[in-house]
Amino acid sequence: MKNTLVTVSFILLGLTAYTTASEPSRNLIMGGAPPDRENLVTFKNYRSYPYSKWAFHNIGAPLNILTIPREGNITELVQKEDPKLGQLELTDGFGNISTIEQILASTDTDGIVVLRDNKLLFERYYGDMNRHDHHIWFSATKSLVSTAIGILVEDDMIKLSDSPADYIPELKGSGFERTTIQNVLNHSSAIDFKENYTDINSDFLKYYGPALNLAYIPGGRDAQPESTDIYGVYDFLAKFIREDATLQPGDEFDYNSTNADVIGWLVARVAGMPLHDFIQEKIWSKLGPEHDALIAVDRAFMPVATGGMSTTLRDAALFGQMILNRGRVDDKQVIPARWVDQSLAVSEKDKQKMKNNTKYQDNSWTAYKNMWWIINQSKGEYAAVGVHGQVIYINRSANVVVAYFSSQAVASASRNPQFQSKLFAAQRIAQHYE
Numbered sequence: 001m002k003n004t005l006v007t008v009s010f011i012l013l014g015l016t017a018y019t020t021a022s023e024p025s026r027n028l029i030m031g032g033a034p035p036d037r038e039n040l041v042t043f044k045n046y047r048s049y050p051y052s053k054w055a056f057h058n059i060g061a062p063l064n065i066l067t068i069p070r071e072g073n074i075t076e077l078v079q080k081e082d083p084k085l086g087q088l089e090l091t092d093g094f095g096n097i098s099t100i101e102q103i104l105a106s107t108d109t110d111g112i113v114v115l116r117d118n119k120l121l122f123e124r125y126y127g128d129m130n131r132h133d134h135h136i137w138f139s140a141t142k143s144l145v146s147t148a149i150g151i152l153v154e155d156d157m158i159k160l161s162d163s164p165a166d167y168i169p170e171l172k173g174s175g176f177e178r179t180t181i182q183n184v185l186n187h188s189s190a191i192d193f194k195e196n197y198t199d200i201n202s203d204f205l206k207y208y209g210p211a212l213n214l215a216y217i218p219g220g221r222d223a224q225p226e227s228t229d230i231y232g233v234y235d236f237l238a239k240f241i242r243e244d245a246t247l248q249p250g251d252e253f254d255y256n257s258t259n260a261d262v263i264g265w266l267v268a269r270v271a272g273m274p275l276h277d278f279i280q281e282k283i284w285s286k287l288g289p290e291h292d293a294l295i296a297v298d299r300a301f302m303p304v305a306t307g308g309m310s311t312t313l314r315d316a317a318l319f320g321q322m323i324l325n326r327g328r329v330d331d332k333q334v335i336p337a338r339w340v341d342q343s344l345a346v347s348e349k350d351k352q353k354m355k356n357n358t359k360y361q362d363n364s365w366t367a368y369k370n371m372w373w374i375i376n377q378s379k380g381e382y383a384a385v386g387v388h389g390q391v392i393y394i395n396r397s398a399n400v401v402v403a404y405f406s407s408q409a410v411a412s413a414s415r416n417p418q419f420q421s422k423l424f425a426a427q428r429i430a431q432h433y434e
Contacts, residue, residue, distance in 0.1 A: 046062040082121040115317050135312070158181065175189070208257075213304075
């Protein structure tokens, strides 16, 4: 009997809702030549579990992608396995006492890497993922794009107190005109647009979803530029987003994927080159990664700044190591140290805005700054985070980076016990070295 699957699966830090009459074994997904229909990954089902177990580390199959080439010598990671890490115990997100190995094996983890002083202390892969597989970052991409704009800020090419419309005239008259670039980076832009993941008649699903090209909308991929005013994400930002008249920019923290799209557009416009080329030239080529990176593109083939990055796990950890080292790789200053430090310099107002947002109460986050999730400012503890369990965790006081990829069935990180369990595990690892 064929499986029936109804999926509403949208964008980057929201919820995945699906119902299924029966679920294929994840071990059979994409097995066979060709696979049976019920085991076939498609653009429609790739975000739905268990199809995501294959799709997230083969993301070039369901999505359109561009390559970000590596360059130069590969950064040498000294392998120094710490046998104690996997057996460290903690209270997980379900309230149980578990070891780190138990948590990783039971929360749809695809892989984890722990770095300290450029030493590889712990590395595990699960299912059929291995160290050479690429895996999508989803919204952890935002933190990388933030580092890109930090370079332009340091070079006095962008002022954070300016409006994005000062650099992108197409945004004049949009909801982004009255806000500052800093507010956009902090998701405090006061725009009148909500990410609605379940109402198929919402403007979010009718316009932003198809333009972004990361999730299935009937007929979305068939549209042509001449048949719609909103073809790519840049069209959507300029023509659709309006201001929220009930708010002033900077008043509230309201996470919205379009903010990262604006930052990516700013980088491309000011730098005079596509976003992925800027990332390659200024960041990726400096890290010494083992592999090229990939980035998904929208319907107009523009890089998806809000969630399109895909790399190997070790290379993602190298990015985290560079941030931990205040923007340095060996003797090279890749990202301005001042920018890295500013991302941790959160104010009491920043903290209060997080507390005031009911979505994030009872979570680990204390603030959000420059597209990084702040946990403990005094420890230098913060993270890049993407849906379905993608995290690059950094802890300055412990001098530790913990990067892990997942394919959790539930997308949202908010109050998700699987997500919380792995984040608690990363914190327990850091505590071990403090």
